[in-house]
Amino acid sequence: MARPRSAAAERAMLDATRAALVELGWSKLTLGDVAARAGVAKTTLYRRWPGKSALVVDAVAVLFDELELPDRGSLAADVGGVVRSFAALLERPETATALMALVAESTRDPGLRDRIRTAVVDRQKRLVLEGRARAQARGELPPDADPVAAARQADLVFDVIAGAVVHRVLVSGEPADDAWVTAFTALLVAGLGALTPPG
Amino acid sequence: MARPRSAAAERAMLDATRAALVELGWSKLTLGDVAARAGVAKTTLYRRWPGKSALVVDAVAVLFDELELPDRGSLAADVGGVVRSFAALLERPETATALMALVAESTRDPGLRDRIRTAVVDRQKRLVLEGRARAQARGELPPDADPVAAARQADLVFDVIAGAVVHRVLVSGEPADDAWVTAFTALLVAGLGALTPPG
Amino acid sequence: MARPRSAAAERAMLDATRAALVELGWSKLTLGDVAARAGVAKTTLYRRWPGKSALVVDAVAVLFDELELPDRGSLAADVGGVVRSFAALLERPETATALMALVAESTRDPGLRDRIRTAVVDRQKRLVLEGRARAQARGELPPDADPVAAARQADLVFDVIAGAVVHRVLVSGEPADDAWVTAFTALLVAGLGALTPPG
Amino acid sequence: MARPRSAAAERAMLDATRAALVELGWSKLTLGDVAARAGVAKTTLYRRWPGKSALVVDAVAVLFDELELPDRGSLAADVGGVVRSFAALLERPETATALMALVAESTRDPGLRDRIRTAVVDRQKRLVLEGRARAQARGELPPDADPVAAARQADLVFDVIAGAVVHRVLVSGEPADDAWVTAFTALLVAGLGALTPPG
DNA sequence: TGTTAACCGAGACGGTACGTCCAGTCTTTCG
DNA sequence: CGAAAGACTGGACGTACCGTCTCGGTTAACA
Numbered sequence: 001m002a003r004p005r006s007a008a009a010e011r012a013m014l015d016a017t018r019a020a021l022v023e024l025g026w027s028k029l030t031l032g033d034v035a036a037r038a039g040v041a042k043t044t045l046y047r048r049w050p051g052k053s054a055l056v057v058d059a060v061a062v063l064f065d066e067l068e069l070p071d072r073g074s075l076a077a078d079v080g081g082v083v084r085s086f087a088a089l090l091e092r093p094e095t096a097t098a099l100m101a102l103v104a105e106s107t108r109d110p111g112l113r114d115r116i117r118t119a120v121v122d123r124q125k126r127l128v129l130e131g132r133a134r135a136q137a138r139g140e141l142p143p144d145a146d147p148v149a150a151a152r153q154a155d156l157v158f159d160v161i162a163g164a165v166v167h168r169v170l171v172s173g174e175p176a177d178d179a180w181v182t183a184f185t186a187l188l189v190a191g192l193g194a195l196t197p198p199g
Numbered sequence: 200m201a202r203p204r205s206a207a208a209e210r211a212m213l214d215a216t217r218a219a220l221v222e223l224g225w226s227k228l229t230l231g232d233v234a235a236r237a238g239v240a241k242t243t244l245y246r247r248w249p250g251k252s253a254l255v256v257d258a259v260a261v262l263f264d265e266l267e268l269p270d271r272g273s274l275a276a277d278v279g280g281v282v283r284s285f286a287a288l289l290e291r292p293e294t295a296t297a298l299m300a301l302v303a304e305s306t307r308d309p310g311l312r313d314r315i316r317t318a319v320v321d322r323q324k325r326l327v328l329e330g331r332a333r334a335q336a337r338g339e340l341p342p343d344a345d346p347v348a349a350a351r352q353a354d355l356v357f358d359v360i361a362g363a364v365v366h367r368v369l370v371s372g373e374p375a376d377d378a379w380v381t382a383f384t385a386l387l388v389a390g391l392g393a394l395t396p397p398g
Numbered sequence: 399m400a401r402p403r404s405a406a407a408e409r410a411m412l413d414a415t416r417a418a419l420v421e422l423g424w425s426k427l428t429l430g431d432v433a434a435r436a437g438v439a440k441t442t443l444y445r446r447w448p449g450k451s452a453l454v455v456d457a458v459a460v461l462f463d464e465l466e467l468p469d470r471g472s473l474a475a476d477v478g479g480v481v482r483s484f485a486a487l488l489e490r491p492e493t494a495t496a497l498m499a500l501v502a503e504s505t506r507d508p509g510l511r512d513r514i515r516t517a518v519v520d521r522q523k524r525l526v527l528e529g530r531a532r533a534q535a536r537g538e539l540p541p542d543a544d545p546v547a548a549a550r551q552a553d554l555v556f557d558v559i560a561g562a563v564v565h566r567v568l569v570s571g572e573p574a575d576d577a578w579v580t581a582f583t584a585l586l587v588a589g590l591g592a593l594t595p596p597g
Numbered sequence: 598m599a600r601p602r603s604a605a606a607e608r609a610m611l612d613a614t615r616a617a618l619v620e621l622g623w624s625k626l627t628l629g630d631v632a633a634r635a636g637v638a639k640t641t642l643y644r645r646w647p648g649k650s651a652l653v654v655d656a657v658a659v660l661f662d663e664l665e666l667p668d669r670g671s672l673a674a675d676v677g678g679v680v681r682s683f684a685a686l687l688e689r690p691e692t693a694t695a696l697m698a699l700v701a702e703s704t705r706d707p708g709l710r711d712r713i714r715t716a717v718v719d720r721q722k723r724l725v726l727e728g729r730a731r732a733q734a735r736g737e738l739p740p741d742a743d744p745v746a747a748a749r750q751a752d753l754v755f756d757v758i759a760g761a762v763v764h765r766v767l768v769s770g771e772p773a774d775d776a777w778v779t780a781f782t783a784l785l786v787a788g789l790g791a792l793t794p795p796g
Numbered sequence: 797t798g799t800t801a802a803c804c805g806a807g808a809c810g811g812t813a814c815g816t817c818c819a820g821t822c823t824t825t826c827g
Numbered sequence: 828c829g830a831a832a833g834a835c836t837g838g839a840c841g842t843a844c845c846g847t848c849t850c851g852g853t854t855a856a857c858a
Contacts, residue, residue: 031845042847098303159366171362171365205834241837403808441842519768639819807850827828
């Protein structure tokens with residue numbers, strides 16, 4: 001019976017949020033500024049998101065969904081590829097400042113933690129699962145014996161890859177350059193190979 | 200010639216900062232509140248630290264310095280030990296909320312980035328170097344051929360360990376329990392062993 | 399298109415300002431306190447007035463506008479009447495403390511000087527003009543020959559009356575009692591009569 | 598920096614106070630700034646004066662004591678002379694801002710009121726008394742019949758002169774130029790003459 | 797094809813915290 | 828041993844955003 005919400009406004013707000021993150025970073029980003037950039041009233045922002053954190057989750061989630069894992073022919077190449085593209089994503093200013101700040105906020109806000117996991121983190125596990133399946137198909141890794149153990153190992157590998165890249169880029173503050181990617185990939189692939197020798 | 204700064208006030212401010220972090224978390228921590236808890240005027244806070252970030256760096260840095268690496272007899276045991284104690288540190292509320300927020304801030308503030316690295320991150324590399332040296336003494340790892348390559352590998356191992364733990368605990372939000380620590384340690388030690396077979 | 403400013407808030411702020419002047423005087427009056435008394439946010443105060451001085455001008459101006467000059471039948475009686483009511487106004491605590499402080503501030507702030515003159519001082523010249531016209535109608539003073547000279551004399555009389563009362567009450571700090579009012583009135587009326595003898 | 602510094606320091610502080618009044622005006626004058634200008638510690642300032650008001654009273658009092666009343670040969674000339682020199686004094690920036698502010702403060706502080714009267718206001722009554730005596734000697738005014746009434750009239754004349762000048766210069770904000778001084782003098786002298794006709 | 801209710805922009809509102817400045821006091825060190 | 832230097836507590840400043848609330852004006856689905 002009533003007028004529906006404007007899809008254009010939604011897009012404008014998310015675009016404005018990313019633009020503001022690039023220019024100002026998380027801590028200087030204000031909802032008033034986002035509203036002004038989007039040509040929208042603050043009210044409209046608050047009608048859709050309960051606050052800055054939720055808005056930013058939605059604004060950056062799409063960036064993470066752009067990650068892909070083309071088949072590069074070998075487990076090592078696939079790992080190197082995903083590491084490189086994840087590092088490139090984290091080197092973008094909006095992603096870096098937002099991801100860490102959201103995680104920081106989420107330590108005090110279980111709702112936010114769930115939202116981040118659902119919208120950002122867990123979705124990327126697909127990359128690990130895909131790479132793993134491909135490696136198994138190639139015979140580089142043994143097939144899953146126990147599905148529970150397999151899931152656990154996938155989670156571990158995900159934490160190792162994502163964690164190492166995050167730490168390298170954001171905490172250590174050094175670039176994930178070719179030398180580093182190569183060394184990390186070698187370490188991980190060697191570890192996986194040594195742990196699960198072909199039967 | 201003038202009155203010196205009060206050491207008692209300094210201690211009180213850092214203690215108050217940690218207490219406020221535990222109770223309120225990073226984003227709700229205010230310098231006015233810290234000053235009030237410390238029984239100190241805001242002026243005194245601002246005389247010593249330029250802002251919230253710098254204060255919190257100093258307040259949490261000492262917690263990271265408490266990490267130690269007792270000799271547990273084998274490389275695997277040493278890695279497991281450091282992973283466990285680092286995870287325990289990150290599971291403390293003040294550390295978790297502060298570390299991620301500081302890293303987020305630091306993406307926009309090179310001065311802060313340096314401060315964090317100097318006071319928090321780089322100091323912990325000693326744990327890796329120590330563990331590595333011990334493993335070499337035991338014959339678990341080969342001696343350093345090229346010192347530059349050795350330093351690079353130590354940095355890599357540091358990013359992998361710290362990154363995996365941070366990601367597991369803070370991003371994935373799952374506990375670093377025995378099963379996980381064991382699996383991670385096995386993966387890492389296997390990787391190190393496979394990469395650098397004893398000559 | 400937007401929400402209009404609240405008239406109730408405006409009234410509350412001016413009332414609170416007068417109340418705070420009475421209790422605290424100019425120098426201990428703080429805008430935070432006024433806001434609190436008025437049940438209003440500091441922001442609302444600053445949205446309408448640029449600072450303490452401007453607010454107080456508006457708060458006290460209405461008090462000066464309450465001065466009136468009923469026809470008391472003779473020039474001397476009219477002068478005595480206005481002197482008494484002006485003295486009574488200056489003996490009110492809010493008026494005394496505010497007027498002098500505003501004048502002090504205005505010596506450094508031309509904008510404030512204009513604001514005071516427009517809102518407080520010049521408006522009271524009406525009393526002199528009215529009394530003068532009445533005296534002329536009664537034949538106590540000769541009609542205006544030169545309108546410019548007449549305006550100048552009105553200004554002079556205004557400065558003499560207002561200045562004498564202000565100085566008596568606020569600088570000398572003595573009451574403007576009947577004896578003083580009578581003596582002053584006699585002096586002024588005698589001077590006016592002697593200067594402009596009926597043709 | 599030994600002890601015989603005291604007298605020099607006192608002079609330096611009062612000079613610095615006047616200089617700061619000229620530059621900054623009353624409301625932006627700070628004791629820290631005065632101390633710095635005088636090359637003195639804040640402590641030294643507080644040892645001698647209880648606060649800003651008391652310091653400024655002492656700093657400006659000497660300026661008022663410089664007023665003099667040379668014999669200009671007639672009552673009218675003497676009145677004109679004192680009006681001109683008082684106006685010139687009030688047109689100096691340090692005097693104007695300080696006098697009004699002190700009076701404003703004094704409405705809430707009886708101690709300050711007494712201090713101002715003793716050090717600034719009452720001392721200038723000598724000018725009225727001197728001029729009056731001179732006019733009586735010249736036969737322009739009748740000798741005192743009743744000493745009490747004479748004192749009262751002197752006070753009245755003082756309030757009228759000082760008040761009119763203060764109001765003209767500081768409240769009305771117009772210059773006390775020749776035309777105004779002449780008109781005011783004429784009015785006052787005419788009033789005095791008409792009130793007390795030579796017997 | 798009007799009605800009309802939800803949406804929209806604008807921006808005022810009560811609040812909270814900011815980072816700065818100054819008041820006035822206290823503590824050291826120097827001359 | 829008094830004065831400089833300046834750190835200390837305390838509190839107001841004026842600003843910036845927060846998240847909420849009124850407004851008048853504008854759609855778009857329904858009657």
